[in-house]
Amino acid sequence: MVSSAAPARSDKIVPGRALGALTALVLLLVTALVLAPPPLADTGNRGFADQNELRQALRDGFVAYWNSGGSTRPPALTSVIDYWFRFHVAKGVIAVLLLVTLVALAALLWKAYLRAGGLSAGQRSALATAGAVISMFAFGALLVVIANIQGAVAPFSSLLPMLPSGANDPQLTTAFDQIRQQLTESTGTTPPVDDMVGDFARYHVTVAVIAAILAITALGLTAVSWRRFVRSADTRSRRLRCASGIVTALLSLASTVLLAANTSAAMNSTTALSAFFNGSW
Secondary structure, eight states, X not given: OOOOOOOOOHXXXXXXXXXXXXXXXXXXXXXXHHHSHHHHHOTTOSSXXXXXXXXXXXXXXXXXXXXXXXXXXXXXXXXXXXXXXXXXXXHHHHHHHHHHHHHHHHHHHHHHHHTGGGXXXXXXXXXXXXXXXXXXXXXXXXXXXHHHHHHHHSHHHHHGGGGGGGTTSHHHHHHHHHHHHHHHSSSXXXXXXXXXXXXXXXXXXXXXHHHHHHHHHHHHHHHHHHXXXXXXXXXXXXXXXXXXXXXXXXXXHXXXXXXXXHHHXXXXXXXXXXXXXXXXX
């Protein structure tokens, strides 16, 4: 009598408990990412967790700072900047935890895909699709981490995009006109403009440094993926290594472009800040 090997069970290939725990943790962290940062950052009970209150406080503090003409930021502006720093730190920490969890979940799914020889074509396809989707979510979480590191390092510049919403305020409009004039003319700048130019440079240097690290890391991962692709004899493994190599190569290229753009903006922060106040961010 000829016996045939029993087909592999999907619950043996994909650890159900680990998959469930990681999925639940992802959902928890996504919820925390959306809801937790404002109350965590609003330690002074100033009402900044409300976006309208935050925007109004920012406009008032910015106008007070500009009218002072000095290099010291007034308390009205400092309190808003401090809140925004705490906001980005809280959101950044949660985003890092989410990124780590998503990477672990993606790794679990891709490993299961490589072991899925005994599963049906539909089950293998489902594993590959799930792995790809989770990998994309992980990339999104990485972008959130980068944005919040940037916001924490230079919270003042990170707040500036909120100002144009109040451009109908006569005092704010006057401040914007005077800032544009100082940035485009060679008659000299006041301490507030110098402060903004310096913070704007730091804002872009932060991304440039992160982009350089990502470019080098992605390039190394590309080399590893292609080396494993060449050495692998398994079809699924070769497909996965090939796809991984292409994705990391594209990530390295994109990071290099991001590095160049932000390095240029940091080196020409006066021009970049002028472009912002003229409507280009």
